[in-house]
Every structure is written in structure tokens, then in C-alpha cells.
Amino acid sequence: MNPLIPIVLSGGAGTRLWPVSREGHPKPFMKLPDGQSLLAKTYLRAMGGDHVADVLTITNRDYYFSSKDEFNRVVEQSSCNVKGSFLLEPFGRNTAPAIALGALWARELHGPGATLLVLPSDHLIQDARAFHANVREAVVAAGEGQLVTFGIPAASPETGFGYIEGGETLGTGLARGIRRFTEKPSLAKAQEFVASGNYFWNSGMFCFTADTLLEELAAHAPQMHQALMACWENTWQASDDKWRVLEIDAQTFGDVPDLSIDYAVMEHSSRGVVVPAAFDWSDIGSWNALGALLPEDEQGNRTQGDTVLIKASNNLIQSEDRLVAVLGVDHLVIVDTPDALLVAHKDHVQDVRQVVTELRTMGHDCYRTHRTVSRPWGTYTVLEEGSRFKIKRLEVRPGAALSLQMHHYRSEHWIVVSGVAKVINGEREIDINTNESTYIPAGHKHRLLNPGVVDLVLIEVQSGDYLGEDDIVRFDDHYGRV
Amino acid sequence: MNPLIPIVLSGGAGTRLWPVSREGHPKPFMKLPDGQSLLAKTYLRAMGGDHVADVLTITNRDYYFSSKDEFNRVVEQSSCNVKGSFLLEPFGRNTAPAIALGALWARELHGPGATLLVLPSDHLIQDARAFHANVREAVVAAGEGQLVTFGIPAASPETGFGYIEGGETLGTGLARGIRRFTEKPSLAKAQEFVASGNYFWNSGMFCFTADTLLEELAAHAPQMHQALMACWENTWQASDDKWRVLEIDAQTFGDVPDLSIDYAVMEHSSRGVVVPAAFDWSDIGSWNALGALLPEDEQGNRTQGDTVLIKASNNLIQSEDRLVAVLGVDHLVIVDTPDALLVAHKDHVQDVRQVVTELRTMGHDCYRTHRTVSRPWGTYTVLEEGSRFKIKRLEVRPGAALSLQMHHYRSEHWIVVSGVAKVINGEREIDINTNESTYIPAGHKHRLLNPGVVDLVLIEVQSGDYLGEDDIVRFDDHYGRV
Known part of the structure; x- marks a missing residue:
């Protein structure tokens, strides 16, 4: 049996979740109402797969120690005997270079048939059993040389996601062919996709062997492949029984094109298949999505922390350590942190990133660091x-x-x-x-x-x-x- | 010339101005946007009168040191040579007992003709010149044995104020007779009053000699008068060149009926007159009133402190030391303090006291003390x-x-x-x-x-x-x- 190597991609500022998510404490590190971070949940998901002995985290080097701490906590709590590997980027270069370097590392260390399970670290999946059942399907398809994407059945016309049009069912499993990838569509297009029942959101989760990916990368993005080989040669490695750390060379990494795995490989390869997700999935893309995880009172308010509500309905209130009193307001999102407060209308939560942009322009520290x-x-x-x-x-x-x-x-x-x-x-x-x-x-x-x-x-x-x-x-x- | 003795009444929690106003830091101590407290402004107003050599503050003993500090700062800044006297209540007993004890003290110390100018300490008057002109009118009437109230021409149908119906003009001055006092009216009644042009808001400011007040008290509230004489005999006094302090005996003070000066004296006396105010006046009764003191931006927002506003209009935002970011909201009042935050709709600012009541019920400390x-x-x-x-x-x-x-x-x-x-x-x-x-x-x-x-x-x-x-x-x- 080939080993299964989860690759946890830990990037993304999550600016729509400011003021809790900040540049120095991005979305994967945000704790959900149950006290566990999205990254910790991703690690738990990764370690729950069959034959997992090594988890590779690909992240910016600024998040190395925080990621390692999170990994360590999960290992301690779950008593899994899993090695922690960290591939550290000097700067972000989109998903294709990151995943391809992960594949080069996996091939060298675990053999060309090592199966990679790519998991973004800022998604929430609550049904672990259904997730792992899907992963087993994907592993079989990957073993047959396919590039598997996990597609989330498009249940609403979201315009912020990429879509995959499903093709024929292949063999006896759940995997289906891919007719087409579509970038973020117009609302009309999205509505059409949902109505057809044949479209999936592109979740950013993948499964393939190291060899398949690298072959397809060489075929469809030869320039990137070549640049990555040079970069890999200059990547510095160190390891002991428990940890392995790889530092990507900044100079050669800078020569690698900035492309997503979809754009560089998936959209061009004939080996792509989609496994329709049987599990729940959320990208926790806004405060509304995060709020949905909190219980609702009779007036539709969802609160966490010390609050007093009078004549208030349908609000989301999250407070860390202060009293928040609201009076005669509805449909507000109020997020309180020790040095910054957000008060937004629920219809505008997608624009929270504008606040972050404004703070950055102002040179205000609290877009970047917490207290x-x-x-x-x-x-x-x-x-x-x-x-x-x-x-x-x-x-x-x-x-x-x-x-x-x-x-x-x-x-x-x-x-x-x-x-x-x-x-x-x-x-x-x-x-x-x-x-x-x-x-x-x-x-x-x-x-x-x-x-x-x-x-x-x-x-x-x-x-x-x-x-x-x-x-x-x-x-x-x-x-x-x- | 009889001396003019301003009596500054410093009570009133100002619960509608929570979270800045709290039991341990009530409304008179709140700083306005110019950095000066309402109490300091009242002291400045008091010291600005003619022939003022002594200012009496009547307040709860818990506020003695804070009031004295405020008085001292004003004396230092204005270089007035004024003595500070403090009559300290063990608990609140409404305005009649407080003012009558002030009159007893003034009569004993400054003679029966001492003229008292009673000033609540939580009102804002910006036109000092017009105010003092009115005071001079009142002093003349007081010298003629009248009980002068200052009436604010009723410009809008407020239902939270008492009203005075004006009578005949007396003599050559501004003072007019009083036809009737009306407690807080219904909206219909208030509208009628405003339309008639002959009604004034009862400002709670008065002017009379010590003797007149005490005579009228003895005539119309003999039981209170008697109880107060016993209380006065037990009041403890100490003084030096600069300060005088009088501590009201709790036991005998507890026997004094709890009545307002209006109810105990003014509504029954035939010696009452009203001087129509030629000055601006606000009781700063809510956050809307306080907000009106801040400059407005093009979207109608009024802000103080570190703020970022995006798609926001007609909000009042006051922050002490944190960043407040608002997005897509309007007509909100957001008041931020180190340990408590208020977010209220402008239409509900009168109900802020409900928040305080709720906090008190919960036993939450932040209705009472600041950090x-x-x-x-x-x-x-x-x-x-x-x-x-x-x-x-x-x-x-x-x-x-x-x-x-x-x-x-x-x-x-x-x-x-x-x-x-x-x-x-x-x-x-x-x-x-x-x-x-x-x-x-x-x-x-x-x-x-x-x-x-x-x-x-x-x-x-x-x-x-x-x-x-x-x-x-x-x-x-x-x-x-x-």
C-alpha cells in the first residue's frame, strides 16, 4: 500500500474575518466557538486518514512556529504517531508551486507512488466519517493515475467560488469525469449551474500520486516544472525523529510562475476526475458563516462572550473579554477584540476586507497584529x-x-x-x-x-x-x- | 449688597449615558468633547456671577473628593478667589432637603439675605453672558422676596420635563408670574404647551434668599422644616481658609421627607416667579444630545477617537482607546469604554437605562465602576x-x-x-x-x-x-x- 501524505496548505489572510483574523494571526489560526482552530481541525482530519505517517504543512515561514504548536497540540490530544513536516515559503506563490514542491518532496521521501491529499487549512468539515469515505474513493482513483478533485454539490448560486461541471461516472466508484472548469461565474450563470444539478464547487482539495502530478505539470506547465526543479535543489532540509523542516530558497522560488494548480494543471489535464463530496463543507468565508456555528436565541441572536441584549434581533455578537450591550438593533455583526471593534450590517460582511485595506493604507497596526x-x-x-x-x-x-x-x-x-x-x-x-x-x-x-x-x-x-x-x-x- | 452663593447640586446617575456615566462616575463628571466635565462647567458658571466668594456643592459623600478635585482644577485655571464648601449627603433625599440645608447654612454663615443660586451640575449652558444677565434679573427679584425659577422657553414637546405656565410680567424686569406647574405631560399636552408659546421647561435652576426659602418651607412643608432643623443641629462642620466641609447626620436626615423643591415649596407658594432663559440650555439627557456637540461629517457621522467608517451614515461613535470600524450601518450610537461597549439604535437611546437596570440585576460590576x-x-x-x-x-x-x-x-x-x-x-x-x-x-x-x-x-x-x-x-x- 502506498503511503497517504496529507498536504495541509496554510495560507490566506481571511481579511473578511477581521478583526479576529489578522495578517499575523490569519484565518487558519482562528478559534471556532468550540475552542479549536480551523488549522487544528484540518490536522485532525488529515491524521484521521488510513496509512498516514507524515503530514506536510506548506505555509509561510512566519507561521512556522504557530503551525508547529498547533500540530503538536493535535498530536498530543489525539495520540497519533505522526511525523510533522513543514515546507516553508519565503512568500506566497499560489497553489501550483506549493503543491508541486510538496510532490517533489513526497516522491523523494516516500516513493513515486506516494499519494497526496491536498487540504486547505481554512475550511470546516464536520462529518469526518463521510469525508474519509470520500478520501478512500479518491485514493483508489489516484492509484489509477487520476488527478482527483473533491467537488461540493453546488447548492446555492455562490459567485465567489469556481465551478466544475461533472461528466460520466467512471467505473464502479463515485468518481466522475470533468467536463469543464469555470472561474467565478456571474449570478445568472451560477443560478444556471445550480439548476442543472451537474455542477460542483471547486473545494481546492485534491488527491493524486506525486508522480501523476509531476508528470502532468511537466506536460502542461513545463516552464514552471523546470523552475521548480531548480528551486527544489536549493531547498534546505533538516529533520529528527519527530519533525522535518524544509526551507524553500527565496531566489529560485521567485523565478517560479505564480499560478494556481487549477490553472497550471487541472484545467489542461485529461486525467482529472471529480469525487462529489458526501460531507458538509464551509469555507467560513464571512462572519455570517462563522456566526452560523453559534446557537440562536428566540430573537435570532447568536452571541459569544459577555453580552446584554435589549430589543435586539438577528445579531451576531462575539466578544473576547468585555461586556457588549446592544439596544434596539438588528442584523448587525459586532466583533470585539482587545484593540479593535467591528460593527457591520450583515448585508455588508463581504466588505470587511475594505476595512482591512483602509487600515493598511492608514498604516494602522491592527490590520496586522493582535495585542x-x-x-x-x-x-x-x-x-x-x-x-x-x-x-x-x-x-x-x-x-x-x-x-x-x-x-x-x-x-x-x-x-x-x-x-x-x-x-x-x-x-x-x-x-x-x-x-x-x-x-x-x-x-x-x-x-x-x-x-x-x-x-x-x-x-x-x-x-x-x-x-x-x-x-x-x-x-x-x-x-x-x- | 448681599452675597450671591451658588449652590451646585451634584447628584443624578445619568444612567442614560452609560457606559461612560456610571454610579461611581456619574454624569456631572463626564467629560464633554472639549475635555471639560459638566461639573467643571457648572463651577465656572457659578464663579462667573457677581459677588461670589463661596460656592456650596451639595453631593453624596462618595463624590466628595472627586468634586473637590474638580473644583480645585477650576479655581486654579480661572484664578478665582473663591472658597469651596461641601455639604455631604449620606444618601439622596431629593432636592428640597438638600436646598433647604444649603439655605440654613447660608443664613448662618452669610446672613438671612444671602442670595442662593441653585444650579444642577449636569446641564450644559454655552452662552455665559446671557446666563449671567438672567442671573442679575433673578437676583433683583430674589431681593424683593421672590422665589425665582429659570424657565426654558419650551421649543419642542418634550415629555420628560416639567412645565411652567407663565403669568403676567412683573415690574420692569423679565420676571413673570407663574400660573401653574405641570409635571411631565402627555405628548398631546406638551404639543399644546409649545403651541401656546406661554410655557417653559422647569430647568431646576432657582434663585432666592435663604430667608425667603426657609419661610416658605416652614409655611408649606412644616414637617420637613422641623425635621431639617433637627438634622441641621447634628450636621458636623469643619473648615480652613480654603475649604469648608459639612457632613449631614445620617440618622436625622433619614427622618426628612423625600420631596422635590417644586413639590414641597414652589407649587404651593404665591411668591414664585419665572425668569425666561435668554440662554441656550441642554440637560444632555441622552447620547443623541451629547453627540450633537461633535462636528458632523458629510454623511452625518459624528465621531470621537480612532475610527474607520465605510458606507456608514448618521452614526455617533465615541471611542476612548480602541479602533472602532463600522461598515454599512446608520443611525447607530456606539460608545466604547475599556470594559464595556454600547451599540444602540438612535431611536432607542432613551432606553439605555434599561441596560443599566439589567446590569444591576445581573450583579455586573460595570454598571457601577469604571476600570x-x-x-x-x-x-x-x-x-x-x-x-x-x-x-x-x-x-x-x-x-x-x-x-x-x-x-x-x-x-x-x-x-x-x-x-x-x-x-x-x-x-x-x-x-x-x-x-x-x-x-x-x-x-x-x-x-x-x-x-x-x-x-x-x-x-x-x-x-x-x-x-x-x-x-x-x-x-x-x-x-x-x-
Whole structure:
């Protein structure tokens, strides 16, 4: 049996889901009402397949540590014995280059018959049993040399999706031939497609062997194939028992055409087939879609967090840590985060990306970062910034360490409020227990470690003339950030 | 010339202006878009009168220090040489008892002919010149033994105000007789009143001599008069060159009937007159009224703070420190504060008090306190609360001191981020400069003082099993809070 290698594509900013989704914390990392992120759900889906021993994540290198953390949590929770592989892009280059590099890697490591299951990480599928039954169908077709797409039976005339027109049923399985791919259609066209009953939304999920894909890529996009071979030769690899990381070379990657897998291969190949999805599927494309996951009250309101509703109906309210009171309003989407609030009419949720565009134009930081920022060692949250001071809460995971570093302009007071810290401060190395503190003068080399088995929570009060994140000189780092 | 004694009545929760107005920070303390509070504006108005040497504030004792701070700021800014007197109520008892006690005090201190100018502290009057011209008219009438009300020409059929029907013009001035007082009317009645052109809104502002008021009170509300005499005998007084404070005895005050000055005196007296206001007037009764003070953009939006508006019209948005993005909405009132958000339709702003009622029922703290809390020595702001820790920013005014205190359950880390602190910590007394810190173990007697001439800003990290505000034992306090 050939191994099944899920390839999780983790890209896409999800700007329509601002202010929760941001450039530094994009849609795959958003937690759904059940507390699990879309990426975690995708990993669970990936690991649930038969004969899965290795999951490849293809993502921007900025999301490496966050993705790895998410992967690790899923492995721990599900007790799957699966290796985590990460193919890191220096920048986005659409789906064809990413998937083809994944195929090159799979062929080299797992043989030419390795079967790839391509899964975008920002979709929601709740019926795992039906999904895996479909995947088994797809694996059989892939084994016969076909390029399988998963088609979602078009139930409504969405104009934001690509469509696949289904052809003849092939053999005894569910797979059908493909008559045609259609880019995002007009509403009239979309309505026609839905009425015909023979059209599917192109879900972006695929299944094929590494060899089939690479053969078809060479045949239909020879220039890309050639550029990718050069890029693959320059891709840097490292691995141990548990993890494998591949860093794509930026220079040669830049020479690869920016094309989708549909455009580069699927639309030209005669080997494409579609497996109609028997499972539910949502791309969580807007706040309305996300809201649908919350229970509805008698007035049609869906809420999460601390809320008071008076004379209010059909609203979606999501609050993280503040009270949201609404009065006499309906059909609103209200999304509250520590540093930014969105109030939108439900009919306009598709335009949330315009807010993000506007914020980017303004140079406003909150299109990009949240108040809580992920780091390889845990997270930090800016609690307050004032004149000449900044207060942060740091959460450091067990066994993790910040880099050995030094600041020119700021000194730092550290107070441990939970767990225990090991601190290197100039020449000294000390343990700081809960409710103890230390002081790092400007110019001192220092390092913070969590030697314990529970999270370390530390309050940092910075003081100085300049408090920018870029006042940092790193001398040593466990995460290669020197 | 008899002295003119403004009596500033500072009560009223202003629940329709939640979430900015709260029980612990009521409407008079709300800052308008120009940065000045309604109370400060009232003090400026009071001090602008002729022959004013003493301003009496009647308020709940909980608001003593905040009112005094506000008074002090106005005195400093305007360089008026005015004494501040404070008559402190243990609880609210409507306007008649408050004003009558003010009259007793004025008669005793400034003689029976002392003229009182009663000013509610939550109204906005922008035309000071016209206001003072009206006051001069009123003072003349008061000198002739009349009870003067200031009537606002009824320009629209408001159903939330009491109305005064004007009578004959008296003498050569503006003052007119009063035909009738009418409580809050029906809409039909109110429309009739406005059409007649002879009706005024009862503004709650009055002018009379101490003697006239007390005589009329004795005549028309003898039981109240008697109860007030007993209460006055038990009122505790203290004063120095600059300040005078009177604390009303709770027991005898509890025996005084709870009545408005209109109901107890004005509606029964034949000595009432009305001076039609030549000045603008607003009771800032709702967010719509407050919003009207902000400039309007081309789409009719009025905003304060960091906002992004897309396809939005006729909204009022007020934000303190977060980004508020709105999209495709109109006629909304959005008021954002650090711990609570209001989103209401403009047609429902009168019902904001229902939100407050609901919060009170829920036992939710944010009907009562803000994240920043006033103290006699300055303010504290809770930046974050977590398991076993709480972080506050303390701002201590020059020369101010916290009480000498001790906590049983919590220890405190103090880091000075601005200014200089003097700290008594157990047996030691030390100075802590900016960017220095100290530690107060649980059970240690301690005190924090600001010996400097600029504000002291200090970050406090509390640590312990119990972090409630009530874990405090006070040994000595400059503000009488032991």
C-alpha cells in the first residue's frame, strides 16, 4: 500500500474575518466557538486518514512556529504517531508551486507512488466519517493515475467560488469525469449551474500520486516544472525523529510562475476526475458563516462572550473579554477584540476586507497584529503603553526559552506571577519563583527560560526612552532567530 | 449688597449615558468633547456671577473628593478667589432637603439675605453672558422676596420635563408670574404647551434668599422644616481658609421627607416667579444630545477617537482607546469604554437605562465602576486580573499619600515608571525613583506618598490567594478613611 501524505496548505489572510483574523494571526489560526482552530481541525482530519505517517504543512515561514504548536497540540490530544513536516515559503506563490514542491518532496521521501491529499487549512468539515469515505474513493482513483478533485454539490448560486461541471461516472466508484472548469461565474450563470444539478464547487482539495502530478505539470506547465526543479535543489532540509523542516530558497522560488494548480494543471489535464463530496463543507468565508456555528436565541441572536441584549434581533455578537450591550438593533455583526471593534450590517460582511485595506493604507497596526503576539516560546500581550513605559504579560511554555538578548535603551522589571523562571542576568543565573522579581538593566545580556512543567506567567514592565520591539540584540536563540 | 452663593447640586446617575456615566462616575463628571466635565462647567458658571466668594456643592459623600478635585482644577485655571464648601449627603433625599440645608447654612454663615443660586451640575449652558444677565434679573427679584425659577422657553414637546405656565410680567424686569406647574405631560399636552408659546421647561435652576426659602418651607412643608432643623443641629462642620466641609447626620436626615423643591415649596407658594432663559440650555439627557456637540461629517457621522467608517451614515461613535470600524450601518450610537461597549439604535437611546437596570440585576460590576477608579489621592486603573495576580496603574498627585495600610493576603510589587515615590515599608522609609522598584510582603505595614511636584505613576503587581479591594487594614489616612 502506498503511503497517504496529507498536504495541509496554510495560507490566506481571511481579511473578511477581521478583526479576529489578522495578517499575523490569519484565518487558519482562528478559534471556532468550540475552542479549536480551523488549522487544528484540518490536522485532525488529515491524521484521521488510513496509512498516514507524515503530514506536510506548506505555509509561510512566519507561521512556522504557530503551525508547529498547533500540530503538536493535535498530536498530543489525539495520540497519533505522526511525523510533522513543514515546507516553508519565503512568500506566497499560489497553489501550483506549493503543491508541486510538496510532490517533489513526497516522491523523494516516500516513493513515486506516494499519494497526496491536498487540504486547505481554512475550511470546516464536520462529518469526518463521510469525508474519509470520500478520501478512500479518491485514493483508489489516484492509484489509477487520476488527478482527483473533491467537488461540493453546488447548492446555492455562490459567485465567489469556481465551478466544475461533472461528466460520466467512471467505473464502479463515485468518481466522475470533468467536463469543464469555470472561474467565478456571474449570478445568472451560477443560478444556471445550480439548476442543472451537474455542477460542483471547486473545494481546492485534491488527491493524486506525486508522480501523476509531476508528470502532468511537466506536460502542461513545463516552464514552471523546470523552475521548480531548480528551486527544489536549493531547498534546505533538516529533520529528527519527530519533525522535518524544509526551507524553500527565496531566489529560485521567485523565478517560479505564480499560478494556481487549477490553472497550471487541472484545467489542461485529461486525467482529472471529480469525487462529489458526501460531507458538509464551509469555507467560513464571512462572519455570517462563522456566526452560523453559534446557537440562536428566540430573537435570532447568536452571541459569544459577555453580552446584554435589549430589543435586539438577528445579531451576531462575539466578544473576547468585555461586556457588549446592544439596544434596539438588528442584523448587525459586532466583533470585539482587545484593540479593535467591528460593527457591520450583515448585508455588508463581504466588505470587511475594505476595512482591512483602509487600515493598511492608514498604516494602522491592527490590520496586522493582535495585542497578543505568538512567539516560538509562547506569547506576549501588551497590557499598556505609556510615556516611557510598556507593560507586557509573557507566557512561556514549559522547557521554552527566549533568546539570549540585550536591549540598548530599555531596562526591564520581571515579576513572576505563576510558575517558575530561570533567569540569566549579566553574569548571574538565578531561579525566580512565583511572587518574586528581578531587574534587567539596559545593556545587560539576559535570557528567560521556563525550567518547569507548567506555563510561566511573567509581568514585564519596560522602562526607557525607546521601547520599540526592534531594540533587541540576539546572541543565541533556540529557534534560529539570531 | 448681599452675597450671591451658588449652590451646585451634584447628584443624578445619568444612567442614560452609560457606559461612560456610571454610579461611581456619574454624569456631572463626564467629560464633554472639549475635555471639560459638566461639573467643571457648572463651577465656572457659578464663579462667573457677581459677588461670589463661596460656592456650596451639595453631593453624596462618595463624590466628595472627586468634586473637590474638580473644583480645585477650576479655581486654579480661572484664578478665582473663591472658597469651596461641601455639604455631604449620606444618601439622596431629593432636592428640597438638600436646598433647604444649603439655605440654613447660608443664613448662618452669610446672613438671612444671602442670595442662593441653585444650579444642577449636569446641564450644559454655552452662552455665559446671557446666563449671567438672567442671573442679575433673578437676583433683583430674589431681593424683593421672590422665589425665582429659570424657565426654558419650551421649543419642542418634550415629555420628560416639567412645565411652567407663565403669568403676567412683573415690574420692569423679565420676571413673570407663574400660573401653574405641570409635571411631565402627555405628548398631546406638551404639543399644546409649545403651541401656546406661554410655557417653559422647569430647568431646576432657582434663585432666592435663604430667608425667603426657609419661610416658605416652614409655611408649606412644616414637617420637613422641623425635621431639617433637627438634622441641621447634628450636621458636623469643619473648615480652613480654603475649604469648608459639612457632613449631614445620617440618622436625622433619614427622618426628612423625600420631596422635590417644586413639590414641597414652589407649587404651593404665591411668591414664585419665572425668569425666561435668554440662554441656550441642554440637560444632555441622552447620547443623541451629547453627540450633537461633535462636528458632523458629510454623511452625518459624528465621531470621537480612532475610527474607520465605510458606507456608514448618521452614526455617533465615541471611542476612548480602541479602533472602532463600522461598515454599512446608520443611525447607530456606539460608545466604547475599556470594559464595556454600547451599540444602540438612535431611536432607542432613551432606553439605555434599561441596560443599566439589567446590569444591576445581573450583579455586573460595570454598571457601577469604571476600570479607572478615583481616590482622594489620585486614580487607579486595573490593567489586568488573572489567577492569583492583579496589575494596576496608580497615579498619585503631587503631595498626596495613600493611607498607612496592610494587606493580609496579598503582597505587592511596585515599579515607578514616572515621578518619584516615598515608600514606608515596614520599618523602612525609602525614596524610589523612576525605573526603580520595591516589594511589600503580605502583612507589612506600608504607605505610598508622592513627595514630588509632578504626578507619580506606579505599576503595582499584586500577588496572592485573595486580591479583593476589601483586604485592607488602614492605620492612618489623610482623608479620614480609617
